[in-house]
Amino acid sequence: MPTPLNVLLVASEAAPLAKTGGLADMVSAYGAALCDAGVAASILMPAYPAALQQVLGATRVAKLSGLPGGDGEIIRACMPDTGLSVLLLRMDHLYAREGVYQDRHGRDYVDNLVRFASLAAAAARIARGVRGIRRPDIVHAHDWHAGLTPLYMKLGGVQARSVFTIHNLAFQGNYPLAAGAWIGVPPELLVPALSDERSIEFYDSLSLIKAGIVHAERVTTVSDRYAREILTPRFGHRMEGVLNAEEHKLHGITNGIDMKRWDPSADPLIASPYCADNVAGKYACKRALQQTFGLAREPFVPLVAIGSRLTGQKLAEVVADAIPTMLARHDRLQFAVLGQGDAPIEAQMQALAARWPGRVGTHIGYDETLAHRLHAGADMLLHASRFEPCGLTQLYAMRFGTIPVASRVGGLADTISDYALEFGKTSAATGFLFEGETVDDVAGGVARAVEAFRNPSLWRALQRNAMTRDSGWGAAVKRYVDLYCELTEARPVAPRPQPAVAPAETVRAGLLPMTASVDHSLAAVR
Numbered sequence: 001m002p003t004p005l006n007v008l009l010v011a012s013e014a015a016p017l018a019k020t021g022g023l024a025d026m027v028s029a030y031g032a033a034l035c036d037a038g039v040a041a042s043i044l045m046p047a048y049p050a051a052l053q054q055v056l057g058a059t060r061v062a063k064l065s066g067l068p069g070g071d072g073e074i075i076r077a078c079m080p081d082t083g084l085s086v087l088l089l090r091m092d093h094l095y096a097r098e099g100v101y102q103d104r105h106g107r108d109y110v111d112n113l114v115r116f117a118s119l120a121a122a123a124a125r126i127a128r129g130v131r132g133i134r135r136p137d138i139v140h141a142h143d144w145h146a147g148l149t150p151l152y153m154k155l156g157g158v159q160a161r162s163v164f165t166i167h168n169l170a171f172q173g174n175y176p177l178a179a180g181a182w183i184g185v186p187p188e189l190l191v192p193a194l195s196d197e198r199s200i201e202f203y204d205s206l207s208l209i210k211a212g213i214v215h216a217e218r219v220t221t222v223s224d225r226y227a228r229e230i231l232t233p234r235f236g237h238r239m240e241g242v243l244n245a246e247e248h249k250l251h252g253i254t255n256g257i258d259m260k261r262w263d264p265s266a267d268p269l270i271a272s273p274y275c276a277d278n279v280a281g282k283y284a285c286k287r288a289l290q291q292t293f294g295l296a297r298e299p300f301v302p303l304v305a306i307g308s309r310l311t312g313q314k315l316a317e318v319v320a321d322a323i324p325t326m327l328a329r330h331d332r333l334q335f336a337v338l339g340q341g342d343a344p345i346e347a348q349m350q351a352l353a354a355r356w357p358g359r360v361g362t363h364i365g366y367d368e369t370l371a372h373r374l375h376a377g378a379d380m381l382l383h384a385s386r387f388e389p390c391g392l393t394q395l396y397a398m399r400f401g402t403i404p405v406a407s408r409v410g411g412l413a414d415t416i417s418d419y420a421l422e423f424g425k426t427s428a429a430t431g432f433l434f435e436g437e438t439v440d441d442v443a444g445g446v447a448r449a450v451e452a453f454r455n456p457s458l459w460r461a462l463q464r465n466a467m468t469r470d471s472g473w474g475a476a477v478k479r480y481v482d483l484y485c486e487l488t489e490a491r492p493v494a495p496r497p498q499p500a501v502a503p504a505e506t507v508r509a510g511l512l513p514m515t516a517s518v519d520h521s522l523a524a525v526r
Contacts, residue, residue, distance in 0.1 A: 005481070005490040006040040008087075008136035008160075010123040012116060012145035013100055014043050016081060016368075017051035020100050021309070022255075022392045023143055023167050026222065029258040030480075032082040033473035037481060038492035040134070044123050046095040046115070047075055047088035054080050055088070061132040064125055068183040069094050069111070069118035074126070074133065087133070089122045113175045116145040116208070117183040124152035127160040136160050137490040144173035147212035148183070151200065154215055155186070161487035164216035166209065168389050169230050169237045170313060173208030180206050193242075203238065210239065213246055218483055220251045222390035223411030227252025235387050235410075253480060254414050255390045256473035262375075262399045264467075269369045270376040276467035279401055279460075282376065289377025292370070293336040293361025294353075301332040302453045304446065305378030305402060307371060307393050310341030310349065315384035315407070315437055320348040322439040322446075327356055329443065330450050335382075337362040338374050375400040379459075380449050384442055388412045394431070398466035403452075403459075404431035405445045415471070419452060419462060430466040 009031050015024040027043060034041035045051065052058065055077035062074040072091040079086055089095075094115045102108050109115065123146065127139050140163040141149035150162035180190045180200075190206060193199045200211040213219050221227040229235035231244055243250065260266070264282070265275040271288035274281030283299055290297045304326075310316040316339070327333055337349050337360070346364050353362040363370060375381070381397035383406040390411030394404040398416075406412040412433070419429035432452075434445030453459050481492060 004038055004040045004493040005484060006134055006136045007034060007138045007140055008126060009041060009043045009140050010146040010149050011043060011045055011142040014045050017054055018048050018100055025392055026255050027142055030473060031084050033477045035084060037477050038494055042085035042087055044087045046119060047090035048095050051088055055086060056080055062130050064122055067118040067121045069114040089119055091118060094118060113179055117148055120146055120148035121152050123149045124156050124158060127153055127158045128156050137488045138163060138484045141212055143167040144171055144209040147173060147208035150215035151211045162216045163218045164212035165220045167222055169239055174202060174205040177201060177206050210242055213242055217487055218249050219246060220253050223254040223414045224252035225414045226389045226410040229410060251483060253476050254411060256476050257392060257395045257471050259472045262396050264376055264400050267372055269372040276464050279463060282401060285376040289336055289373055295334045295361050296358040301334055302450050303334045303378050304380045304382050305374045306335060306337045306382050307374050308339045310339045310345040313386055315386055316341060316345045318437060318439060319384050319442055320345060322442040323352055325439055325443050326446050327359060335360045336374060336378060338370055340365050375402050378402045379453060380405055382446060383412060385409055386437060395471045398430055398469055399471060401463040401467045403449060403462050403466060405449045406433055408433040408435050428465060429462055430469055
């Protein structure tokens with residue numbers, strides 16, 4: 001059998017091993033979908049304690065010395081849910097901490113630059129060649145944390161080709177220029193960009209996301225519309241000049257989701273199963289959600305879910321201000337809020353629950369089980385955003401027959417077909433989109449949805465459209481594989497059976513013995 005296209009995905013998190021947001025869901029689901037398409041995909045990520053506890057068949061395969069943060073080792077294992085191959089970079093002095101990026105007080109770790117430079121350098125080292133690990137044809141780095149990967153690959157003369165995906169341009173990984181020497185960036189790449197087009201200098205800082213954009217052979221975003229939006233000052237976060245210079249290699253590819261994991265007919269986390277042809281179980285899920293959030297158990301009231309980071313990007317402060325207006329306008333409306341973020345907005349959401357008992361329920365924090373129950377039990381999802389690279393919650397919601405009400409930006413506009421109420425269009429509509437960022441804009445979007453909710457046959461049509469929408473990875477994987485094939489002669493082959501993994505008992509007892517060992521210095525990469 002021919003050797004398949006081999007892709008190494010580099011990311012700071014991957015579900016279920018470590019998750020702070022949509023990046024983790026995307027990387028894991030995409031990696032599994034690549035394998036289904038005949039690509040030999042694996043993920044490289046830090047060996048956080050929680051990751052080491054969850055993986056199966058953990059085996060030490062290599063030692064790496066001279067990384068920006070010191071010495072480390074590579075552990076090969078499998079994801080506990082999909083069997084997807086994962087490589088864990090173990091450097092306990094960098095990654096054995098409570099949080100992924102921040103401490104318990106919400107403060108960024110002061111050595112995050114070194115932590116993620118080490119991950120990128122390890123990826124470049126694997127791409128150059130490490131005994132015991134198959135050399136990848138494509139190294140696909142995700143978001144700013146892995147942004148140095150294409151640069152380190154160039155410095156090391158690596159033959160593998162690089163792809164970089166922007167998940168959220170607002171987070172850029174910008175650090176003092178003086179820190180470049182600590183992580184092995186040559187001084188000529190830290191000069192003002194006008195002096196050297198390869199420079200990663202950005203407004204007197206070094207920028208990890210700029211390193212990925214400038215040095216990768218292809219750059220992608222997680223939705224089609226976002227790829228166009230970030231070329232403009234409104235959405236470019238001052239990076240629009242860099243992106244316009246690199247526009248020839250920029251591609252927008254809209255994310256998918258794991259359709260099996262988000263399936264109301266077989267989800268063990270929800271109160272009752274249901275499907276597009278029979279949504280009776282959704283009423284049981286609604287009762288359970290109302291009980292969990294302390295809402296009045298009324299089956300026919302419109303229940304709006306908010307499952308989001310409570311930050312300015314998500315218009316959370318505007319949504320909080322709009323909730324009293326919407327409650328006054330619709331006397332039976334309910335809200336279930338699940339999220340965390342800025343402390344003042346968290347406090348405002350909690351105050352709303354205290355002021356409107358039985359109509360507003362708030363849970364501060366993130367809980368995977370509760371997220372599934374939120375999507376299953378609500379009638380609508382309010383997903384406001386000033387900008388949205390893709391968004392996954394609207395895809396989860398639609399899968400569960402929960403109709404999204406969302407801002408007309410980025411991936412929200414790409415994935416939601418708007419129901420134009422005044423024209424009565426229902427044949428393909430899956431939700432409601434609104435323009436603007438004011439209280440009236442948000443309240444107006446919800447008002448349109450509430451009006452449609454009062455028409456049961458219309459609402460069922462919207463639910464059926466949303467639940468039967470293909471939100472899977474098929475189309476996106478095809479576009480990514482086409483992009484990979486432009487860069488390399490390797491091609492996918494028929495998918496192979498997943499290799500057997502060591503039983504969980506073996507992993508709990510400790511790592512399996514190292515199968516290979518290699519010692520490389522940073523100089524070898526450069």
